[in-house]
Amino acid sequence: DTGVSQDPRHKITKRGQNVTFRCDPISEHNRLYWYRQTLGQGPEFLTYFQNEAQLEKSRLLSDRFSAERPKGSFSTLEIQRTEQGDSAMYLCASTLEVVGLQETQYFGPGTRLLVL
Amino acid sequence: DAKTTQPNSMESNEEEPVHLPCNHSTISGTDYIHWYRQLPSQGPEYVIHGLTSNVNNRMASLAIAEDRKSSTLILHRATLRDAAVYYCILKPRGQNFVFGPGTRLSVLP
Numbered sequence: 507d508t509g510v511s512q513d514p515r516h517k518i519t520k521r522g523q524n525v526t527f528r529c530d531p532i533s534e535h536n537r538l539y540w541y542r543q544t545l546g547q548g549p550e551f552l553t554y555f556q557n558e559a560q561l562e563k564s565r566l567l568s569d570r571f572s573a574e575r576p577k578g579s580f581s582t583l584e585i586q587r588t589e590q591g592d593s594a595m596y597l598c599a600s601t602l603e604v605v606g607l608q609e610t611q612y613f614g615p616g617t618r619l620l621v622l
Numbered sequence: 623d624a625k626t627t628q629p630n631s632m633e634s635n636e637e638e639p640v641h642l643p644c645n646h647s648t649i650s651g652t653d654y655i656h657w658y659r660q661l662p663s664q665g666p667e668y669v670i671h672g673l674t675s676n677v678n679n680r681m682a683s684l685a686i687a688e689d690r691k692s693s694t695l696i697l698h699r700a701t702l703r704d705a706a707v708y709y710c711i712l713k714p715r716g717q718n719f720v721f722g723p724g725t726r727l728s729v730l731p
Contacts, residue, residue: 510665539718546723548707548709548721548722548724549666550721554718597666598665599665599666608654608713610671611666613664613666615664616665
């Protein structure tokens with residue numbers, strides 16, 4: 507089963523450090539999403555890519571956050587100068603976007619970040 | 623953002639049907655209704671979606687009110703593995719999913 511994978515699954519870091527997360531989507535999927543989820547809440551959209559192009563970014567995505575999908579396959583999400591408020595689950599999802607059809611997003615298991 | 627309202631939590635007994643309600647009174651004509659669920663320590667997974675007609679798949683059924691202002695996700699025989707948070711989401715065309723807090727379903731043995 508080659509679903510969406512994320513690495514690492516858990517990350518503990520100290521405030522002020524930089525962290526990078528990786529997402530490997532389902533291979534034929536052209537869209538890749540990043541979400542953030544805090545305890546008791548549903549996932550919140552951060553950004554998405556259509557192939558290698560980053561098409562939309564949420565206002566939640568401060569300038570300390572950057573995401574890339576250099577070859578239209580895997581993606582990375584980097585958080586610079588982490589703050590305690592960045593502690594959350596970071597979820598990646600992918601989908602095959604076909605014009606005229608409703609998309610089904612396939613989520614990875616998430617990366618749980620704890621900033622001390 | 624399209625809005626839905628769901629109960630915070632529900633309980634069900636194992637092997638009994640479960641009806642999870644969702645209100646979406648501001649739905650517009652082209653908004654699809656999607657349901658996802660999130661099992662403990664996992665990412666969300668797709669359950670079902672529909673526009674106007676009721677829908678069935680191997681996981682669940684989706685009953686959509688005639689005026690489309692509400693819908694119900696039906697699990698025909700709840701199992702312990704169905705314990706999860708269930709999200710009802712309106713998907714306007716060209717817009718992203720907006721997840722609310724969902725309904726936490728507990729299944730009692």
